Every structure is written in structure tokens, then in C-alpha cells.
Amino acid sequence: MKFRWPWQKRTEEDELASLDAMLDSAFQPVSPSNDFLTGLRETLIAGEQKVLGLSRRTFQQLLLVLGAIASGVLLIFTGIRTILNIIGAFGRLRKPRGEQDPPSETVSES
């Protein structure tokens, strides 16, 4: 601890008192605008919308989950169709030309 003479200590106390006064004058309360206060209150308290009895946030989450399930099912279905088409194409390639499926018969109107 630095040694200070009595008159130096009084000076330090005066300096700290000056700082205290500076801080008191610098920190003046600031009021937010009424529009901001009212708008935020409405958003928080009255602004939560209900969709099908669920909060908007819950509804959005539910839509996301349903969308993910539907996308997954569609992806699986498409994958199965693709595999079946590939298998079918290989099957047709292996058959000799003479054994190709006959053209489908068309019924002529006469």
C-alpha cells in the first residue's frame, strides 16, 4: 500500500468524491419511448396467436415435424420406385431379342 501524507490522502478523497459526482451526473435515467413500451407489451401479452388451439410456435413446430415425415415417406417411396425401375431395366436387357415382349395389341375400330 502506497504511503500518503495526510494532505495527499485528503486529495485522494477529494478526487474520489469528484468522480462520484461525475458518475452521478453522467448516469441520468433514460426513458424508453411509449411506442416501444406499448408495442412490446402488446407483443408479449396479447400478441400470441392461437392456431387450431395451439400456440403459433407449437403449430409451427408441428408443421415442421409433419413436413419432415412427409418428405421422408416421399423419399422412401421414390427410392423404392427407382430400385424397381432399375431391376426392370436389367431384366429387359437380359432377354434375347426374340423373346422381347410383343407389342401390345390395339383394337381397331371397324
Next chain:
Amino acid sequence: MFTELSDEEVLAQAAQGDKAAFGELYDRYVGRIYNYIYYRTGNQHDAEDLTARVFTRAMRHITNYKDRGVPFSAWLYRIAHNLVANWHRDNSRRQEVTLEDGIRITADSEHPETTLVRTEQQEALLHLIRDLPEDRQQLLILKFVEHMSNAEIGSIMGRTEGAVKSLYHRTLMALRDQVGDDIEQFGKDAQAGE
């Protein structure tokens, strides 16, 4: 309806999903949280944005709030503190001087030049304060904006009254070293304005 109830009583109802009760808490604390964030960020726009996020987050988690023996305000200030810390981290590379960082002219009959000089000094001091560690900034704001006692500040910051007093003294010493020779003139100007 809620104005005569204590914070704990209103909080108990808000924690059960009573939006009107949360509205009462909002009315009681929005100004204080706004002031705290305003002096931590230095501009009105970010203060409004972060204040909105504080109360949005508080409302989302109010049903999980548990009384741990600290005031509800301490919980709000903790949310605000974390959001401001994130804001500073995200804006650390952006040195932006907003118009709000400039002049706040006091409404008195002083000569405009004198008013301008004092306001620039106040702004210089506020810039110095924003370079202080976050706990010291919080202490100064709670002390000089909210006029809280050391005990009340301690309950919010999770420290003893003695620790708050010691922290305040160290903060003053650090500021004194930074302000330097201008401190006497600053102090006289500040006292002359009272």
C-alpha cells in the same frame, strides 16, 4: 389488480401462465432493464432490441422459474447481462459511433457552450466506463441509475455487501487513473450543474 401485490406474489401467478401477471412484472421492470442495457450498449436502437429479447426470453421461461432466494430482478438482470455480453461479442469488430452516443443536452438555462462541454465530458466518461469489466459496469449502472444500495446490488450480483463496496472502491480508483488530471475540472463542472 396486481399493483398491491409483492413481486413474489405476482411472480407466482405469472409462473402458472397468467399473462396479466407477467404484464405487471413487465411494467415494473422494463424501465430498469432498458436503462441497464442502454448504458451497456450506448444506443437506443440496440437497447430496445435487447430489452425486447430479455422479456421475450423471460416470458418463455417464466414457468420454469424457481425461487432460489434471490430477487426476480436478479434473474432479469442476469438474462440482460448475458444478452449484452453476446451483443458485445458479435459487435466487437464493429466500431460504430451512433448519434445516440453524442449529445444529451440538459434542459436548463446554462450557456450552451458550458452545457456542451459538460456533456462531452460525461460522454467521455461513459466511453471509459464501457471499457471496464462487465461486473464493474453493472455495479455503476445499478448504483447510479437505479440508486440501489450495496446490499441490493450484492443480491443481484451474487456478492456480499462488503464485496460490492470493495469493488466500487477499486472501480473508482481505476477510473481516477484513466481520467487523470481532468478529474478536478470534471468534478467542479458536475457539481456546478447540480
